[in-house]
Amino acid sequence: MVISKSDQYIELEQTYAARTYKPLDVVIETGDGVWVTDVDGNRYLDCLSAYSAVNQGHCNPRIKAAMIEQLNKVTLTSRAFRNNQLGPFLKTLSEVTGYDMAIPMNSGAEAVEAAIKAARKWGYLVKGIPDNQAEIITFSGNFHGRTTTVISFSSEEQYKENFGPLTPGFKIVEYGNLDALKQAITPNTAAILIEPIQGEGGVVMPPTNFLKDAFDVCQENNVLFIADEIQTGLGRTGKLFATDHAGIRPDIITIGKALSGGFYPVSAAIADEEILGLFNPGDHGSTFGGNPLGAVVAKTALEVLVDENLIERADEMGEYFMGRLRRLESDVVQEVRGKGLLIGMELSVPARPYAYELKALGVLAKETHENVIRFAPPLVISKEEIDWAMERIEQVFE
Numbered sequence: 001m002v003i004s005k006s007d008q009y010i011e012l013e014q015t016y017a018a019r020t021y022k023p024l025d026v027v028i029e030t031g032d033g034v035w036v037t038d039v040d041g042n043r044y045l046d047c048l049s050a051y052s053a054v055n056q057g058h059c060n061p062r063i064k065a066a067m068i069e070q071l072n073k074v075t076l077t078s079r080a081f082r083n084n085q086l087g088p089f090l091k092t093l094s095e096v097t098g099y100d101m102a103i104p105m106n107s108g109a110e111a112v113e114a115a116i117k118a119a120r121k122w123g124y125l126v127k128g129i130p131d132n133q134a135e136i137i138t139f140s141g142n143f144h145g146r147t148t149t150v151i152s153f154s155s156e157e158q159y160k161e162n163f164g165p166l167t168p169g170f171k172i173v174e175y176g177n178l179d180a181l182k183q184a185i186t187p188n189t190a191a192i193l194i195e196p197i198q199g200e201g202g203v204v205m206p207p208t209n210f211l212k213d214a215f216d217v218c219q220e221n222n223v224l225f226i227a228d229e230i231q232t233g234l235g236r237t238g239k240l241f242a243t244d245h246a247g248i249r250p251d252i253i254t255i256g257k258a259l260s261g262g263f264y265p266v267s268a269a270i271a272d273e274e275i276l277g278l279f280n281p282g283d284h285g286s287t288f289g290g291n292p293l294g295a296v297v298a299k300t301a302l303e304v305l306v307d308e309n310l311i312e313r314a315d316e317m318g319e320y321f322m323g324r325l326r327r328l329e330s331d332v333v334q335e336v337r338g339k340g341l342l343i344g345m346e347l348s349v350p351a352r353p354y355a356y357e358l359k360a361l362g363v364l365a366k367e368t369h370e371n372v373i374r375f376a377p378p379l380v381i382s383k384e385e386i387d388w389a390m391e392r393i394e395q396v397f398e
């Protein structure tokens, strides 16, 4: 029997990596735009985009050039010293998002942790919550990352099992249930933390008006609204932020993933001076957070989003892609939902076998929550490429 190159790499990973993932068995060697190629030379259209981290397309040439240029200068200073890239990056971030300032971190979970600390500090210093009593309200089906504090408010049992004791100070209410939210708020509530669309939860959309209503409830009760836009933000849903569709301006937004176009882990919590201005030297930090290499990459990744009109493109291409998916005539497709190029297709049966069938035809997509297939290609995708994918999707589902 011939052992493919892919099999050899899979064997290595199975042996030496802690088995915290169950990946689709494709071993990618190169990427270019929406396309990736595996070690055996097979080409695929990537419909996952590393969970929306490569919105700008794999190996985006402009981000790559900026990164290489910086690699020849300096990569890490730590924030014990200053560097000439952090300021320009944060200025661009502020101009693009309209928020006063940001706290730069690396992973998405770290951005969420920073937002939690900022909200708690605001709760004590500004709202006047008694010491150690601050509460943050989160929602069922949430995904905000994997640190011990963040899993403490997951509603997914496996994420928490055998990892206790968990961090107190969080409540979980039903996603989309405004009455439950109202009832959960107390004078000690500092913030709510919410995904405007639950990506990992299975591309779950809240009821119409829920985000706006929840935002109003927060305002009435002097509660901060923290939007986790690590997956939905930076153009994915056809607006800069998914909360823009609801016409609201969250008090804090967490971003990550596409903030670096997939080149390097860069994340941030962004907010205005009233909130992030409460942090003092020593309150928070990260050795790699705000490093010049990450800063250049993120600044360029933001410029690419804006200059190449990728946000508008996500809107236009998302509408086209979703329209075509909705016209699928299939016995197993129950619902197609989403916004822009964040699309979930719910099946009446487990989705993983379909992900493998799609892979065999050259389309990479992954199931999320058992029965949902997520289609979230890089925002640089063209209509022709969507047509190419649709031919294969039709073949599998019709």
Ligand SMILES: *Cc1c(COP(=O)(O)O)cnc(C)c1O
Residues within 6 Å of the ligand: 051, 106, 107, 108, 109, 110, 112, 143, 144, 145, 146, 195, 199, 200, 228, 229, 230, 231, 232, 256, 257
């Ligand atoms: C991916 C994701 C995170 C965690 O990001 P990491 O970089 O994996 O830590 C947090 N929130 C949301 C909504 C995400 O999609």
